[in-house]
Amino acid sequence: MSCQYYLLFLFLCGFAALSETCGKNELEGTSCIIKLTTSNKEKPPEIKWVHDTRGHVLRWKGGKIREISEGVSMEEDGSLRFSSVSLNDTGKYTFNTFTADGTEIRRGEVEIKVYEKAPKPAVKFSCTKDGNATLTCDIGKREDLTLSWYKDKDKIIQNEKKTQVSLSSTEVQENKPYSCEAHNPVSSNKSDSVTVSCFGKLFGFDFWVMVAILGGGGALLLLLICVLIICACRSCRQRVKRQQDEEEFRLADLTPGHNGTSRSKQTARGQPAPPVPQEDSMPCSPTPETPPRGQTQPKAQIRARPPPPPQDEDEDDPPPLPQPRIKQHRTKRNPEPYRPME
Incomplete structure (x- = not known):
């Protein structure tokens, strides 16, 4: 028996929900019935339901x-039932009852x-330079809604169509949560509460965003300065080495008692110094223009010294330079006395 009573209760609840009378304001998707009012309990022979914009x-x-239109049906007493009302169902419905011969009852x-x-709306705020703030209740493009603003839990503005509220700097400094409520008759x-704070803004941007931007720019500038300093130091070091090499070459040429063979084997850079060619000394012999008397010996031929072998950069010490050949005086033969030809 308990199960039967339970099923009967569900049936009555469903019938009551289906038989709910349509009010002046209805929520989209609900089911309701527009009652047909008649003077007697009998169903009239003819019934017409007409919409002000859609017609019959x-x-x-x-x-x-x-x-019959889609989405509607007729009850036993002639009432009009909507299975699920939509925005197109908004309007005036007129019913007419007639007798069998067409007379309007x-x-x-x-x-x-x-x-x-x-x-569900969303609250957004923007700060001005003078410390004031503007609250905006975002409800999309809905025009059938009215708004109510709340500060903490107290309602400050109600039943307004405007979506923005201005706050003074003193109200902003209170750090109170603000929220808005969108509603219509059904x-x-x-929205969620938002605490307005305009002290975290810098040049119109979020404080931490500006800190990140300035930090990144400072790091890039510091890196550029370091690169310039390193390049300048390397350039100065190369210039100093070049000056040391030139000074070493100059001192080696001006030092007395030193010739090309006694020069430094390596430069300041660690590279082998190039050899300096030596000038050949002339033999201490009479010039060919003025030969000594009574001598018919031909003049000695002067041989040029061969060029030095090429230096190998991979060797640590260059080969020694060739020394000039020391000529020994030979014992001259007694020349025969000059006899004039007869």
């Missing part, structure tokens, strides 16, 4: 439905307005 919605005559009019469910929704 339902026509019943002779015990049959002659015309009764006429009535019912108006309903269907609303969408209120969305639904409402409230």
Whole structure:
């Protein structure tokens, strides 16, 4: 028995929900019934339901439905039932009842307005240079909603169409949470609370964003300065080495008692010094223009010294330079006395 009572209770609840009368304001997607009011309890022979913009919605005559729109049906007493109302169902509905010969018995009019469910708004704020703030309640493009503003839990503005509220600098400094509520006659929704703070802004941007930008720029500038300093130091070092090499070459040439063979084997850079060619000394012999008397010996031929062998850069010490050949004086033969030819 308990199970039967439970099923009967569910049936009655479902029937009550289906038989809910449409009010002036309805939420989109709900089911409701527009009642047909008649003077007697009997069902009239002909019933017409007409929408002010869509025309005929339902026509019943002779015990049959002659015309019906999608999404509606007729109850046993002639009432108009909506399975799920939509925004297109908004408007005025007129019903007419007639006798069998077409005489009008009764006429009535019912108006309903269907609303969408209120969305959840979002609160955004922007700060000005003088420390004031502007709160904005974002509800999209909905125009059928009214707004109410809350400071902490106290309502400060209600039933307004404007989506923005201005706060003074003193109100901003209180660090109170603000929220907004969007509502229409059939639904409402409230946003999350937002604490307004304009002290974290720098040049109109978030404080930490500006810190990151300035930090990155400073690091890049410091890196550029370091690169320039390193390049300048290397250039100065190369210039000093070049000057040392030139000074070493100059001192080696000006030092008395030193010739090309006694020069440094390596330069300041660690590279072998190039050999200096030596000038050949002339033999201490009479010039060919003025030969000594009584001598017919031909003049000695002077041989040029061969060029030094090429230096190998890979060797640590260059080969020794060749020394000039020391000529020994030979014992001259006694020349025969000059005899004139007869």
